[in-house]
Amino acid sequence: MPQLEVDGALLTYDDEGPRDGDGVPLVFVHGWTANRHRWDHQMEHFSAKCRVVRLDLRGHGESSGAGARTIEELARDVVALLDHLGIDRCVLIGHSMGGMIAQTVALAHPERIERLVLVCSIGRMTYSRGRALLMAVSTLVPFKLFVAANIRRAFAPGHPREEIRRHIRASAATPREVVMTCYAAMRAFDVLDRAGEVRVPVLLVHGYHDIQLPVKQMLRMAKAYPDAEVRIVDAGHELPLEKPAELTAILDRFVTGAAPDRPGSLTA
Numbered sequence: 001m002p003q004l005e006v007d008g009a010l011l012t013y014d015d016e017g018p019r020d021g022d023g024v025p026l027v028f029v030h031g032w033t034a035n036r037h038r039w040d041h042q043m044e045h046f047s048a049k050c051r052v053v054r055l056d057l058r059g060h061g062e063s064s065g066a067g068a069r070t071i072e073e074l075a076r077d078v079v080a081l082l083d084h085l086g087i088d089r090c091v092l093i094g095h096s097m098g099g100m101i102a103q104t105v106a107l108a109h110p111e112r113i114e115r116l117v118l119v120c121s122i123g124r125m126t127y128s129r130g131r132a133l134l135m136a137v138s139t140l141v142p143f144k145l146f147v148a149a150n151i152r153r154a155f156a157p158g159h160p161r162e163e164i165r166r167h168i169r170a171s172a173a174t175p176r177e178v179v180m181t182c183y184a185a186m187r188a189f190d191v192l193d194r195a196g197e198v199r200v201p202v203l204l205v206h207g208y209h210d211i212q213l214p215v216k217q218m219l220r221m222a223k224a225y226p227d228a229e230v231r232i233v234d235a236g237h238e239l240p241l242e243k244p245a246e247l248t249a250i251l252d253r254f255v256t257g258a259a260p261d262r263p264g265s266l267t268a
Contacts, residue, residue: 001062002014002015003063004080004081004084006058006076006077006080006081007065007076007077008065008066009058009059009063009064009065009066009077010063010064010065011055011056011057011058011063011065011077011080011081012036012055012056012061012062012063013036013053013054013055013056013081014036014043014052014053014054014055015051015052015053015085016043016047016051016052016053017046017047017048017049017050017051017052018049018050018051019051023050023091023255023256024087024089024090024091024114025050025051025052025053025087025090025091026042026046026050026051026052026053026090026091026093026255027052027053027054027078027082027087027090027091027092027093028042028043028052028053028054028093028094028098029054029055029057029078029092029093029094029095029098029099029101029102030054030056030057030060030061030094030095030096030097030098031094031095031096031097031098031099031120031121032096032097032179032182032183032186033060033147033150033151033170033171033174033179033182034060034061034095034096034170034171035056035060035061035062035170036054036055036056036061037061038095038240038241039054039240040244041240041244041245041247041248042093042240042244042247042248042251045248045252046248046251046252046255053081053085053087053090055077055078055081057074057077057098057101058074058077058178059174059175059177059178059182060174060178066177066178066181067175067177067178067179067180067181067182067185068181068182068185069181069184069185070185070188071097071100071101071104071185071186071188071189072104072108073185074097074101074104074182074185075101075104075105075108078092078101078102078105079105079108079109079112082112087112088112089111089112089113089114090112090113090114091113091114091115091116091117091255092105092106092113092115092116092117093116093117093119093251094117094118094119094121095119095120095121095239095240096119096120096121096212096213096237097121097182097186098119098121099118099119099120099121099122100121100122100125100186100189100191102116102117102118102121103116103118103121103123103191103195103198104191106198106200107191107194107197107198110197110198110199110200113198113200114200115200115201115202115203115254115255116198116200116201116202116203117202117203117204117205117251117254118202118203118204118205118218118221119205119206119239119240119247120205120206120207120210120212120213120218120237120238120239121204121213121218122192122213122217122218122220122221123190123191123192123195123220123221123224124189124190124191124192124217124221125186125187125188125189125190126217143172143176143179144172147168147171147172147174147179148168148172150171150212151164151167151168151171152164152168153211153212153237154212154236154237154238155236155237155238155241155242156207156208156209156234156235156236156242157209157236159236159238159242163241167238167241192220192221192224193224195221195224195225196224196225196226198225198226199226199227200227201227201228201229201254202225202227202228202229203228203229203231203250203251203254204218204221204222204225204228204229204230204231205230205231205232205233205239205247205250205251206218206230206231206232206233206239207232207233207234207235207236207237207238207239207242207243208232208233208234208235209234209235209236210235210236210237210239211236211237212236212237213237215232218230229254231250233246233247233250
């Protein structure tokens, strides 16, 4: 279990797969209160044929460190890991807050991005009425209740309750200071007006039932990217957990540049 020290944090990461392939490495970044195992299905699939890297963000999973106060701080951690691993250029893939981090890296270091993938993510944080209410009462309710309410909302209706409870327990294990600090960092995130600066192909994959970051917010961002492909899947915000195989297939076609084959999804 390799680790890298960056600004007082020990970042745990995985670096797997062959180094002698023709393609650039794939780098996966998880979201708020999650960890690198959000990408287990993709890691198993892609590491058989190319180099794949994923990390636990500071304060999450098996990484130490206080919560980042800005998305830019988390983006610097990702760049530090790329430098440490000698990765000059990659396909950067982020889920939710991880997508915010990925966009920030792409804007700060465009020369290092081959392609960009944003899974259930947006370019400007705008809270729905329900999410705004949760934020307003976050300091008045027990921490675990606050986390549980957010995680339950993240899954599409009908998702198995025991799996949701398991992920609630995992998210609640993230230190309160990390959870709330990163929440505030997301609240301040806004790169929507700069999306046009990203000149590489961008894939936006979103859950149709996502009420955390609704589809209409993502579509607003998609219009701003010069070279964007949109895929909408029958899932909620936790698409990597809800539809892992479908997400992997979508990513595989995008990464390899294969002609799209899109049963069960919409293209915009």
